[in-house]
Amino acid sequence: MSLSPEAAEAAERFAACGSWEARARLLMQEGDRLAPLAPEERNDANRVHGCESLVWLVGEPREGRWYFRAGTDARLLRGLLALLLARVNGLDSQALAALDLQQWFASLGLQRQLTPSRSNGLNAVLQRIKALAG
Amino acid sequence: MSEPSPWRGDFPALAALERQQQTYLDSAATSQKPQAMLDALTHYYAHGAANVHRAQHLPGALATQAFEECREKVAQWLHAGAPAQVIFTHGATSALNLLAYGLEHLIATGDEIAVSALEHHANLLPWQQLALRRGARLVVLPADALGRVDTAEAEALIGPRTRILAVTQLSNVLGTQQPLAPLLALARRHGALSVVDGAQGVVHGRQNVAALGCDFYVFSAHKLYGPDGVGVLYGRSEALGKLRHWQFGGEMVHQADYDQASFHPAPLGFEAGTPPIAGVIGLGATLDWLASLDTQAVLAHEHRLHQQLLRGLGDREGIRVLGAPDTALACFVVNEVHNADLAHLLTDQGIAVRVGQHCAMPLFKRLGLNGAIRVSLAMYNDSNDLQRFFHALDRALELLR
Secondary structure, eight states, rough: OOOOOOHHHHHHHHHOOHHHHHHHHHEEEEHHTTTOOGGSSSSTTTOOSSSSSSSEEEEEEEEEEEHHHHHHHHSHHHHHHHHHHHHTOOOHHHHHHOHHHHHHHHHHOOOOGGGGGGOOOOHHHHHHHHHHOO | OOOOOOTTTGGGEEEHHHHHTTTTTTTOOOOOOOHHHHHHHHHHSSSOOEEESOOHHHHHHHHHHHHHHHHHHHHHHEEEESSSGGGEESSSSHHHHHHOOOOOOOOGTTOOOETTOOOOGTTTTTHHHHHHHTTTTEEEEEETTTSSBHHHHEEEEEEETTTEEEEESTTTTEEEEEEEOHHHHHHHTTTTTTEEOOOTTGSOOOOOOHHHTTTEEEEEEEGGTTTTOOEEEEHHHHHHOOOOSSSGGGEEEEEOSSSOEEEEEEEGGGSSSSOOOHHHHHHHHHHHHTTTTTTHHHHHHHHHHHHHHHHHHHHHHHHHSOOOOOEEEEEEETTOHHHHHHHHHHTTTTEEEEETTTTOHHHHHTOOOSSSEEEOTTTOOOOHHHHHHHHHEEEEHHHOO
């Protein structure tokens, strides 16, 4: 599956990362790219449960493609969300269902972030994305 | 100050974790296992597994003998007196659930069940649900600012309607020893049954349940360097006599017909189904091994490490330790830093600590926090582990601030 220009650029930035510290810095910068949610969008209905941190997700289809926005109070998770959305935004439901996110995060050197542990917020967000688009 | 652990080499997983560049500081969740326990498990499985209390054949007899010897070992370890006062369950949580169902018939509408504000969900929710089933009231004994049950408040809250007092020995969040002696005396004075959750406490001190004077004492093997899937429920024989049978089937049955059945008394009557035989044998081996150690030396080592942990946290700006931990662990938060961010960067550096609410959501609500980072120690930890933790903590905070 081909990457959006946004995702390809992110992948390039992470490919150049040699250390956990560099990756952490980059993650925080990625988080700064995440468009903020409006305060009224941070509501219970949009809340993604199953995360240690507070996470909200909104999504809408436009001409058959899905566009998501997300917010959280944790900085590194914000970066991970930005990378997740860079990969999924603009895909249709079929492509979303078939998407291998494990592979996406592994290519960024962030495979650990998608472990099946229940404390992992990213998995819960992914499940919500698939539910919204399904 | 260097504080090596003389027992580290007895735990093969510590070397394996080191090869994986992991520093294990989450022993309050579960502990690593000594070689003696691994050998016992292998020996049991390699020399012929058999079910207990059923077969007349030799393997069955040997397994039953080994299993019942472990009951004696547990009774000795706890100073529990007769081995028949020890029931094996599948964990501390299942032991507490056994109690909450087995004692249900003693609870009437308007009765009270007292728990502390510091309980792990496992020693809160079985009682909460029992109270809901019976129209009883769950009374929560508040803790003081240091993290100990306030005995003056408890005095006012425990009364003639109190049927059960269920309280932890050592908080899994705050690391505080609870004032069991006055609390248990209060329960006795009002004729309430007492339940002590020893899941954390049993690991960090030798227990004497007879001297403690509780009716029931519960712990899980896996936190005490034993296998998972095994819990222990000690009950004073008079208290055990009050339990109604809970789960049915297997060798807990005395006589059975299609329309009725009778059951054995404790302990067998409360061990429905095949018990965790290998696990119990593994626990027995762990207890033998623990008994061979100098307990005072172990406790002194743990104390010095704990002091180093508290000092290191205290030396750093913006760190708030929750409560006043006595032993074993410390929970903390950092000003202006999100727990999840800190946990993320500690994990990146191979530091295995726990972040979250540690199965004590109501306590965190009371503390006004959405979680904390917990560092917990065991006998195999050493000062290098703490140095690696603090080094990782400093680098993480540098990045985040």
